[in-house]
Amino acid sequence: MSSEGEIKRKINEECGLFGIWGHPESVRLTYYGMHSLQHRGQDGAGIVAKKGNELIRSRGIGLLTEAFTKDMLSELNGTAAIGHVLYATKDTRGSAAVQPLLFHFENSALAVCHNGSIVNATSLRSKLEEYGSIFQTSCVAEILAHLIKRWRQLTFFERVKRSLAQVHGGFAFLLMTQHEMYAARDSRGLRPLVIGKLGESYVIASETCALDVVGATYIRDVAPGEIVTINDDGIKSDFFASDRSLHVCGMEYIYIARPDSDIEGVNVHTSRKNAGKILWRESPTSADVVIGSPDTGISAAIGYAEAANIPYEIGLIRNRYVGRTFIAPEQHMREMGVKMKLSAVRSIVDGKSVVLVEDSIVRGTTVRYISALLREAGAREVHMKIASPLYRYPCYYGIDTPSPRELIAHKRSAADITKEVGVDSLDFISTEGLAEAVGRNLCMACFNGDYPTHLQDFARVEEGQGL
Numbered sequence: 001m002s003s004e005g006e007i008k009r010k011i012n013e014e015c016g017l018f019g020i021w022g023h024p025e026s027v028r029l030t031y032y033g034m035h036s037l038q039h040r041g042q043d044g045a046g047i048v049a050k051k052g053n054e055l056i057r058s059r060g061i062g063l064l065t066e067a068f069t070k071d072m073l074s075e076l077n078g079t080a081a082i083g084h085v086l087y088a089t090k091d092t093r094g095s096a097a098v099q100p101l102l103f104h105f106e107n108s109a110l111a112v113c114h115n116g117s118i119v120n121a122t123s124l125r126s127k128l129e130e131y132g133s134i135f136q137t138s139c140v141a142e143i144l145a146h147l148i149k150r151w152r153q154l155t156f157f158e159r160v161k162r163s164l165a166q167v168h169g170g171f172a173f174l175l176m177t178q179h180e181m182y183a184a185r186d187s188r189g190l191r192p193l194v195i196g197k198l199g200e201s202y203v204i205a206s207e208t209c210a211l212d213v214v215g216a217t218y219i220r221d222v223a224p225g226e227i228v229t230i231n232d233d234g235i236k237s238d239f240f241a242s243d244r245s246l247h248v249c250g251m252e253y254i255y256i257a258r259p260d261s262d263i264e265g266v267n268v269h270t271s272r273k274n275a276g277k278i279l280w281r282e283s284p285t286s287a288d289v290v291i292g293s294p295d296t297g298i299s300a301a302i303g304y305a306e307a308a309n310i311p312y313e314i315g316l317i318r319n320r321y322v323g324r325t326f327i328a329p330e331q332h333m334r335e336m337g338v339k340m341k342l343s344a345v346r347s348i349v350d351g352k353s354v355v356l357v358e359d360s361i362v363r364g365t366t367v368r369y370i371s372a373l374l375r376e377a378g379a380r381e382v383h384m385k386i387a388s389p390l391y392r393y394p395c396y397y398g399i400d401t402p403s404p405r406e407l408i409a410h411k412r413s414a415a416d417i418t419k420e421v422g423v424d425s426l427d428f429i430s431t432e433g434l435a436e437a438v439g440r441n442l443c444m445a446c447f448n449g450d451y452p453t454h455l456q457d458f459a460r461v462e463e464g465q466g467l
């Protein structure tokens, strides 16, 4: 049995999913779709293709371009495919955890991949082990496969549906057999998942930007608690959960999703720009210039500048060839990552009072570094505006923020943090302001501690940490 610390570290995964059924170019399209989802995970990539009556898999570690050689891709073909880009955590590093996972049982094959995290993984896993399951990875996808295997004397669809009803949390699943593909979204709609159509073929993706890149038309978001079945006869919908509501992850709009994606009909860039305008309304600070922290602070900075009627400038340049800072799991690597990532534009900030807009503060590493960078480049004043509320509580739904103690805002106020990050003033958007910016019902549990599901295996961890 795992210790509480281990439970907390384990099961968090933020990833990207893409699938297409009934297209002769399924593998190539899946590769392109995954490419547009690369921001959701850079540690591994895999594709399972349906070739005749067989499922074949290719996968590797790293970015998509590192994981797949030209030869690997040309060997992989078929009329349907599912693909996955992995955000690895301490427990899901290594090639065994690169999804889709592929299982063979009862003369059939099953490929499974997922995005997100479930709150009852530890108890489900223990129960399954008691009944004889042997796990090869700590992936939630493997738990689902073992659950499916246990149900007998039911149709395969019923087995999938009943298994999904047993997992709770924030997730999107994509499964494929030789006969059909299934897409499912958690009962709160925490993680995004959309349906598109390309000619006669149906496409499933974590974000609409992946539909755009393959030329598919957006049809709709998969609904909370819905399971969609796609096969040669078309598409069918059913629900695996009876208690359903929409609480889209606020961080998807703030940071995770690409600005050109729409989630639940709301464009991500527009919601960020709205947040910038609301920041000006809630905490107006005049300055000579407004700059955005690249890339995810830029939309909000444009909104702030527009509302404040202050010039928006490019005052920070991002080195495009360095990955996302947060993705490096160790703190010293993250600090190095931030340094390699950004440079200040001296001619823009020298002698100026600057409003810097950033999407979020988690541990404080990025903003500390940016404020020092701007001061070194001559900024007279640095006023920081954050387009998300104070990040105070851990996420149990797939966003990798392990320990509350590492969160700079845990049990602290903006005033407590201002000095520590080296800025003249620091303001965060309110939870009401964020809700208004997006205009959809959101999960904001990492800001207000109001989790939209029970926490099951995590409840005692929470108690232990005195949240």
Ligand code: AMP
Pocket: 251, 255, 296, 324, 325, 326, 327, 358, 359, 360, 361, 362, 363, 364, 365, 366, 367, 399, 400, 401
């Ligand atoms: P930190 O430097 O620890 O304060 O992290 C905040 C920075 O990481 C911000 O600039 C965000 O753009 C980014 N960020 C925020 N949340 C996440 C997340 N869940 N995963 C990866 N990066 C994040």
Ligand code: SF4
Pocket: 170, 190, 248, 249, 250, 251, 252, 394, 395, 396, 397, 398, 399, 443, 444, 445, 446, 447
């Ligand atoms: Fe998203 Fe925060 Fe909710 Fe996690 S707790 S799903 S990061 S809004």
